[in-house]
Amino acid sequence: MQKIIGQIATEIRVTAQQVQTAVELLDSGATVPFIARYRKEATQGLDDIQLREIEARLSYLRELEDRRATVLKAIDEQGKLTDALRIAIATAPTKQELEDLYLPFKQKRRTKGQIAKEAGIEPLADKLLADPTLNPATEALAFLRPAQTLDDGKPGPDFSTVPAVLDGVRDILSERWAEDAVLVQSLREWLWAEGLLRSKKIEGKNETDPEVAKFRDYFDYDEPIGRVPSHRALAVFRGRTLEILDAKLVQPIEPEPGRPSLAEGKIALHLRWSHASRAADDLIRKCVAWAWRVKLSLSTERDLFSRLREEAEKVAIKVFADNLRDLLLAAPAGPRVVMGLDPGIRTGVKVAVVDATGKLVDTHTVYPHEPRKDWDGALHTLFQLCQKHGVQLIAIGNGTASRETDKLAADLIKLLEKATPAITGVQKIVVSEAGASVYSASEYASQEMPDVDVSLRGAASIARRLQDPLAELVKIDPKSIGVGQYQHDVNQSELARTLGTVVEDCVNSVGVDLNTASVPLLSRVSGLSASVAKAVVRWREAHGAFRNRKQLLEVAGLGPKTFEQAAGFLRIRGGDNPLDMTGVHPETYPVVQAIIAQTGKPVAELMGRAEMLQTLRPELFANAQFGVITVKDILGELEKPGRDPRPDFKVARFNEGVEDIKDLREGMVLEGTVSNVAQFGAFIDLGVHQDGLVHVSQLAHKFVTDAREVVKTGDIVKVKVLEVDVERKRISLSMKLDAAPARRDGPRDNRFAGASREQQPARGREAPAAAPSAMASAFAKLQQRKGH
Known part of the structure; x- marks a missing residue:
């Protein structure tokens, strides 16, 4: 466990003691919002982002340690666990590298290489590899075996001829190399750095078909796989799943027919072998080629495609989570009478x-x-x-008819x-009405409005x-709110887990009115499960409004531990104790009593008196249980009791006469609302039924790597129309209001209009120079092409 704690501490750049404390609190059942808010003293100020990272890495590393123990036991039981292998397994930093080490020892179906070993051909393979001057055909004569017939009468292994024996040598060596963890990892990392993701349209697919046309930008596309942005990777994978695109991993230099590839050169260098026209060199060259083409190329492609998908999904999930957080924490209009209009035409x-x-x-x-x-x-x-x-x-x-209904x-x-x-x-x-139909048909909606x-x-x-966006949107499955890209293409369990933590963090950062909150909202409060949330509402319905936080302990199923986790995030307005409407935790009320004794002012007179509270020295009220950090938080809460961290409410004004994409003209300056943000840009709702895109290069007069550096979901912005593609329903916008119109002959972003040339993937590359004939010189050329 200390090893895990040390590794996490190094990764997130905090002390081992901070991680140790956080792990102990998490293991005891404390939630991240509670630890971040009320245990700052114990964790020395770890915030919710750091705690979430600790929580995720803790889970991964514990699973890795469990798997490590399983692998060690399995190999040891086979009697093949050497000291060097034990050390390699003990230090493997990832699940992938651990599985690479375990691969040669996994129980698997009998392979051709195993059959050849059983026939006694492995000594010949070792002999020829050790001394390529030997003549393979001559040496193979000593290993001829008569053909066998199996018990069921079917023909068995046949090593009765020299070609069959040499094929056995090939199978043994190629399988051995394909299970060499060091070689596999080096090939994988080389291709991640240098290889290309290439996609083409599958023959026979009709380009005029709207579903096929969506992937037009990927009909002839390639880009270094390690640098493919998330949205392009997921687009290619979606096209591949729909059987519209053929996607492959290709080497940076394609070999000429009959010539060895760069990958084969890498294998040869790993073996410290080169072709010197010795008697066995041609056979070894064929074994190297077989190892790559049959054993390693497809598995490496599969591994790197999995890595690309995993990294793309992480980015996509993060984008979704960030947008969801912005949407949930959007400015509330507050207690006003509101008329909701759900647009429709015929209905x-x-x-x-x-x-x-x-x-x-x-x-x-x-x-x-x-x-x-x-x-x-x-x-x-x-x-x-x-x-x-x-x-x-x-x-x-x-939705549909929104612009007409706005009029x-x-x-x-x-x-x-x-x-x-x-x-x-x-x-x-x-x-945004995203998710409204999902909520309307939900069980909760039928209970709320029967x-x-x-x-x-x-x-x-x-x-x-x-x-109140937060209070209403928590009633809807976060995945239905529609602020993500390719959300149906990512790992759904990981997406749900991540979005769930976002909702939990948002709810607890704002706080919840105990006497008005719905069951879905209460169930997101730290420590409260859905069943306890229902019990809270039942108590409220039976006994009336809560008068103080202590009454929570009267709720069935809500014990001291749950009270500790939840009480600080629940607000009671107009109750018995003014502190119950603040974020001050009941466990720290004695600290407030000390402040009252020092100032001689009742709590009601202290709250909101910033000028007085700022003169108090926190260290005077700190004690063994609650230190200066906690006291500072209490004073801050008393300065602005019940404060809402969300921004002030604002309204975007759409231009009159602009109701459809056809009404847009280049050069128009419009006001709109940011509806979604991705790394490559921000989508703007202009009220024309089709969001426009401000590409990352058009967000500001400076270099921007991530659109969220400039805007977030819900922001109201002014934009200039650069280009309108009515046929493809694409609107290119700029927040640089002095920006020039987009070049019509310029390249497009692979999914959206308006991208700069620097942001485009390389497409239609000319064929590279032919690879040299010898493997070693091919690899040397590869080294010269670093940064391709």
Whole structure:
């Protein structure tokens, strides 16, 4: 265990003691949000990001140690565990390298090489490899064996001829080399650095087919595999899965027909062998070629494709997680009356009004669009609802007919302003409706709104996610919120785990109102399971609002340990103790009592008095249990009690007359909302049913490696239209408002318009110079091509 702790400490650059403490807390059942917030003293200030990394690496390294023990035992039982092998296994840093070492000892089906060994041909293979001056055909005569017949009457191994014996030599040597861990790892790392991912359209696929055309940029594509960006890798793998693209790993220099490849040269150098026209050299050359082409090329490709996919998935999952975090922590409109409009054409626009607490108070369906075209009737109905309930905000889903419904809302606001008495200040906002349909049909939605039609529940969700995005979106499976790229192509269990931790961290960073929170929201609080969250709500329904945090201990199934983990993140407004509405943990209330005694002010007068609190010296109130770090946090919380870490609420204003991609023109400057962020750029909702892309090169007047350095999901930005491709539904934008229009003859990003030339993968490369004839000189040329 100390070895694991030391390794993690080195990797994340903290002390072993910090890791040791974090591991002990995690193993005891403490959650990451609780440790990060309330155990800073113990971990010496580890934050939630470091703790999540410790948690993930701890799991991986423990699995690695378990597998290491299994491998050692299996080899030892075979009587083949040498001291050198034991050391190699004990120091293998990854699961892949451990499996490489174990490969020669794995129980497997009988291979041709094993059959040849059983026939006694291995001494000949060793002899010829050790002394290539020997004549293979002559030496093979001593190893001829008569053909065998198996018990079932079928023909068995036949080594009755010289060619058959030499084939046995080939099988023995090629299998031996293919199981050489050092050789396999060196080939793998060389090809990761120098090899190319190449894709082509599969013959016979119709380019005019829309599904095929999506992959047009990969019909003739290659790029160094170690530098393929996540989105391009996942696009190629998706095209391969759909049997549209043929993807291969190719060497940096393709060998001429009949000539040895660079990979064969690498094998030869590893063996310290070179062709010198000795009697056995041609046979050994054929064995080397066989080892690469039959034994190693496909397995190496498979390993590197797995590595590429794994790394691409990590990036894609991180992008999804970052976008989800930004969306969940988006600015809440707060306690305002909101009208939610779920746009539709033939089925009508679904309308739901929720009061300031989020309670659904009215629903309706209007038909302003095709086929009824009841624009005036729809306006009249919406006007009546606004007057009746005092609507302050109008939330419009961004789906089909969103732009048309946005215009309806604009007309409604004008009508309200002309009313007697005039109703002013009503604003309209287009919000993402991703996941609304999933929520509408969920079991929780049916419990929350049992007498409301499924289609109208979506409008209520759209309204509520404007009031408090976090409280509403936790009711939806994070994977359904739609802020990821290639989310269906990545490891689903890892995606779910990562997104779950994001939701948990967001919920706990904001805090939860104990007396209004839903079961889904409560179940994301540190320490609370779904069953305990339900028990909390049942207690609330039976006994009324919680008056203080201590009452949580009266909830069935919520014991002292759960209370410790959860209490600091639960808020009670207007309760018995003002501290219960803050992030101060109940265990530290005695520290606050000491502060009260020192200042002579009751807690209600202390809260919000920054000028007074900042004069206090934290070390005066520290004790053996709670040190200066904790006291500083308490004082900070008292300065801004119940503070919300989320930004202030703002509204993007779409340009009038811009309702469809066809309305866009080069040079237009528009305002929009960042709907999604990837490493290569940011997607902007302009209200035209198709998000535009600001490529990473167009985000700022400086070099940007990751779009999140400049923008995040939910930001309101001004952009300039660089290029519009109506046919392919691509909009190229720039946040550099003085940017020139995109070159129409320039290369495109492999998936999105507007990418700079530097960001493009190499395509249509000319054939490289022919490889030299000798393996050694081929490898020498490879060394000269470093950085290809």
